Amino acid sequence: MIETITPRRFARPFAGDIPKHWLPDNEVVSSILNAYTILVPANESFYIRTLKACLSRIDSSELRARCQDFILQEAQHGVAHKRYWRNLDAQGYRFRGFEAQVDRLVFRLIERVAPLGLRLSLVSCVEHINAYLGHEFLSQHILADADPRMRDLMEWHFAEEIEHRRVAFDVLQAVSPRYPTRVLGFALTAGLFYALLTSLSIALLAQDGILWRKATWVQWSRHLGASHHMFRRTLRHLRDYLRPRFHPSTMQNDAMAAAVLARQFSQRPPAVTPLPSRPARDRSRG
Numbered sequence: 001m002i003e004t005i006t007p008r009r010f011a012r013p014f015a016g017d018i019p020k021h022w023l024p025d026n027e028v029v030s031s032i033l034n035a036y037t038i039l040v041p042a043n044e045s046f047y048i049r050t051l052k053a054c055l056s057r058i059d060s061s062e063l064r065a066r067c068q069d070f071i072l073q074e075a076q077h078g079v080a081h082k083r084y085w086r087n088l089d090a091q092g093y094r095f096r097g098f099e100a101q102v103d104r105l106v107f108r109l110i111e112r113v114a115p116l117g118l119r120l121s122l123v124s125c126v127e128h129i130n131a132y133l134g135h136e137f138l139s140q141h142i143l144a145d146a147d148p149r150m151r152d153l154m155e156w157h158f159a160e161e162i163e164h165r166r167v168a169f170d171v172l173q174a175v176s177p178r179y180p181t182r183v184l185g186f187a188l189t190a191g192l193f194y195a196l197l198t199s200l201s202i203a204l205l206a207q208d209g210i211l212w213r214k215a216t217w218v219q220w221s222r223h224l225g226a227s228h229h230m231f232r233r234t235l236r237h238l239r240d241y242l243r244p245r246f247h248p249s250t251m252q253n254d255a256m257a258a259a260v261l262a263r264q265f266s267q268r269p270p271a272v273t274p275l276p277s278r279p280a281r282d283r284s285r286g
């Protein structure tokens with residue numbers, strides 16, 4: 001199946017009344033997704049630079065077109081999440097130094113030392129992670145009770161991660177299809193992604209002074225175990241990626257993502273608005 005990718009802009013403003021812990025009674029999931037919000041812009045600009053570098057090596061015009069729409073979606077994700085940084089600043093969180101160091105010591109360094117095929121393999125793996133996080137958060141309705149603005153931000157992003165989940169893997173197959181490259185990208189990415197996300201989530205909870213509270217550890221264990229089963233499900237999704245015949249299409253969730261995006265577009269005013277279609281964009285570029 002060939003996916004249809006629609007670049008959209010997240011149109012909701014973030015007012016100052018959004019609570020620090022915007023998923024009620026769940027400071028842990030709020031902090032994990034605040035950490036995700038902090039890591040998204042540098043992460044996604046790494047994907048964009050990597051896929052732009054691959055464009056000239058892709059023979060299929062259809063895949064090149066999907067790649068360009070992927071780039072537009074990821075650019076909008078970075079813009080929207082970075083807008084929320086002002087709220088995090090106003091809430092007193094200190095994260096900008098950490099974020100800048102991650103960009104410099106992880107993404108810029110990888111870009112200097114790793115060959116393009118390996119960088120693409122990292123992007124393909126982290127895009128699988130983004131897609132299964134989206135799948136789990138949407139299918140389990142984990143954010144149903146969240147502040148509506150943050151629910152919209154995260155669910156829009158997760159739905160678009162599902163919508164474009166095939167692109168980076170298809171580009172990897174076109175440009176650098178060897179299985180050992182996929183495995184090496186997996187080995188580097190899975191550990192790095194969860195190390196960064198977990199350490200930043202813990203730092204945010206420590207800044208709130210609630211890291212060592214018993215309720216915090218109960219929330220972690222529920223998120224990983226009894227409530228959301230994220231530990232077991234994460235292992236299953238990661239194992240799937242290592243199957244030699246893996247393809248992101250096997251995750252059957254296009255209708256779920258489309259329903260989320262349709263609901264957001266039908267809100268008044270809409271939470272998301274489509275960017276101009278490709279011919280209109282091409283005309284406006286002259």
Ligand SMILES: [Fe+2]
Binds near residue numbers: 073077130
């Ligand atoms: Fe994204």
Ligand SMILES: [Fe+2]
Binds near residue numbers: 127160161164
């Ligand atoms: Fe993505």
